[in-house]
Amino acid sequence: MHKHVVNGYVANDIIKSSLPKVKNDDGMATQFKEGFNLSRNMMKIAGYFELIGSVLLILSIFNKKFARLGALMINVIMGGAIYHHLKAGHGVKSTQSAMKYFLLNLITIIDSFKK
Known part of the structure; x- marks a missing residue:
């Protein structure tokens, strides 16, 4: 059940970001x-990836x-966001949100391979 709550949390925030x-x-x-x-x-393109990815998380x-x-x-988009924030010199603090979603999604991906 907790994975659905996490997926819903991520999907909700990312949909808001994508619109x-x-x-x-x-x-x-x-x-x-x-x-x-x-x-x-x-x-x-980033917005559509975020939007479609969020809908898929909800459908999970x-x-x-x-x-x-x-x-x-x-x-894919969060990794790009982290990279581009750092490349632009915005510092690690500007990547915290993208890193949070990246890690939560990484847990989701790993969990999806469990039987």
Whole structure:
């Protein structure tokens, strides 16, 4: 049961994060361009990965393979976020949120392989 609560927690937060990206928000696009030198298209791709990954985490109550795929999709983006924050010189503190979700998803992925 605890894994579904964790997956729901991650999915809820990541969906909130993904919506401005998917909606092609100008402010978010400016942050991606100025903060990370990433294009609006990259922002939208990240948003869709987050959104689809979150939906899959929610669907994991039906099958743990959804959890595995959703967590993997989100972790691709969280890994990129960690990398780009550090590359931009924002410091380790700016990566804490992405690291938290990355680790929670890593636990989900490992747990999904248990019989």
